Amino acid sequence: MPPLFARRAVPPSSPPSAPATRPVNPGFVLVTASATCALIVLDTNVVAVSLPSIARSFHASFAAVEWVVSAYMVAFASCLLPAGGLADRVGRKKMLLLGLAVFFLASLGCGVAPTAAVLNVARAIKGVGAAMLLTAALAVIANTFHEGPARVRAWAVWGTCMGLATTVAPLVGGVITQWLGWRWIFLLNLPVCAVLAWCASRAIGESRNPNPGPLDIAGSLLFGIALALGIWALIEVPADGLASWPTATRFAACALLFGAFVQVQRLRAHAMVDLTLFRQPRFVAAVLAMFGYAACAQVMMTFLPLYLQNAFGLSAVAAGVGMLPFALSMVLGPYIGAALGKRMSSMSLLSTGLLLIALGNLLTALTAGGERYLLVAFGMIVTGLGAGILNGDTQKAIMACVPPDRTGMASGISTTTRFTAIVTSVGVLGAVLAARTHAAFVAAVPLTAEVKGALDAGFMSRVLAGDAAQATATLPPAMRTMLLAAAHASFASGFAAALGLAAAVAVSIAGGVWLLAGRGEAARARGVASNG
Secondary structure (H helix, E strand, C coil): CCCCCCCCCCCCCCCCCCCCCCCCCHHHHHHHHHHHHHHHHHHHHHHHHHHHHHHHHHCCCHHHHHHHHHHHHHHHHHHHHHHHHHHHHHCHHHHHHHHHHHHHHHHHHHHCCCCHHHHHHHHHHHHHHHHHHHHHHHHHHHHHCCCHHHHHHHHHHHHHHHHHHHHHHHHHHHHHHHHCCCHHHHHCHHHHHHHHHHHHHHHCCCCCCCCCCCCCHHHHHHHHHHHHHHHHHHHHHHHHCCCCHHHHHHHHHHHHHHHHHHHHHHHCCCCCCCHHHHHCHHHHHHHHHHHHHHHHHHCHHHHHHHHHHHHCCCCHHHHHHHCHHHHHHHHHHHHHHHHHHCCCCHHHHHHHHHHHHHHHHHHHHHHHHHCCHHHHHHHHHHHHHHHHHHHHHHHHHHHHCCCHHHHHHHHHHHHHHHHHHHHHHHHHHHHHHHHHHHHHHHHHCCCCHHHHHHCCCCHHHHHHCCCHHHHCCCCCHHHHHHHHHHHHHHHHHHHHHHHHHHHHHHHHHHHHHHHHHHHHHHHHHHHHHHHC
16 A cells, blocks of 8 residues: 655644643754654555455455455545544643544454455544644644644654665565464554553643634535445456446546535535636646556555566565565655756656656556566666655645645645545556456466356456466466466556556656646736736
8 A cells, every 4th residue: 555645755734722731841842743754654555465464365356355455444534534634622631532442343353254245344443643743744744734844854754764664564474474374464453552551641732723724524424435336347347347237327426526525625614625726727737646656656555566576476565565665656756756857847856756656556567467576676776756746745745736725625635636546546456456357367378268257256356356366276287377467467457557547647647747737837927917
């Protein structure tokens, strides 16, 4: 699963707050809040490496495995904006402790889940807890470090923690999955949550916004249900078909609810999303760049482990190590972005990052079927560098487009865009992956009567989910070898097709960002001329 935040992200400013109820140790507060955010990063990203093991444990379909990621991300994306408002209202410390309790119980539910359906429900609840934790922890840091060098150092420490968590997550996930079992990815959260709760209760003083605005419950529900319906439709396309009535019904309901959400935001005096911001071309360009970055680069943290384990037959640990070129280049990317930022405008930098992502995805797609890891790793590095440039600069560009009193809302829009893009891309690219893998497998395997008799209706779905070995375990050795080889090759073909689409989308969005930035500069020039 993809990283949550960048080293160089510009976190949201908290609204004016009542003073803390007792003195605090700023260093202890910073460590506690940063560790809480790092826990979310680790938990989000380690799960991707364990997906094939989860599929084998439950004999789950590809759609069920996709929901392990999507249920969490839909709940997370839907709850970020209301969770921030609720933290300001009831108190940041109280919200953080409540979030830890929800995260603790949901982790326990994930660890002992008897079926894939129960696991996905627990993952959705966990996404709610993660949204509560993230918004509360960021508000605690912003409220503790108000201004000056101390604030800059605090966010630098926080960003370093996020970068380290992102880098080690795939390897940690592989080690836990292979040596302890995938359930311990969730169960190990329990003692961590207990320690963080103890630290938070001792380190953090209570704070809240003395003049909080009303909660937008209707907007939150409409957005969350619309997003869930859209992702449900995308994930079930391989099974139901794009033109089927269930798919059409889900998409239609998604569109209607999203339209209702927009209407609610237009009519509310204290809307969750200020739609007037989208009249600014530069703001739209920055949000579009965030969407492209998350949809075309961050989403690879979900599909890369599946590819490495399916196409190369790697273990969970080896897949985690195999992802390090991508993760490490993301750490290096912000420094390259800082150097390039001295020579080009922020919008040009965003377009450059998107084009690097497109190039990296295309290189990986062209080499995915050759079973040469070094060539694939080179493509990962290029994608990772582009992602590293955008990881901080998208957030920075969005914040630069809004006045200081709207930075909290803008950050909420940014973060929600990020996770909405990821979960949407998982559905779209997953559908492309499934369709192309199935077509390549049918083309590669002679469907004799004997082969057709050996393949059950769920065989292809289990191959996609990483369960090819068990799906062929009862077959004769010669047929098993042939089918496994075809399954690995067809998955590589499907992965390449998904990456090819991601590259095309990244190029299109880069062009859109460039055009919108030009319109923004023209509008700014006209404004200066009229004022002069």
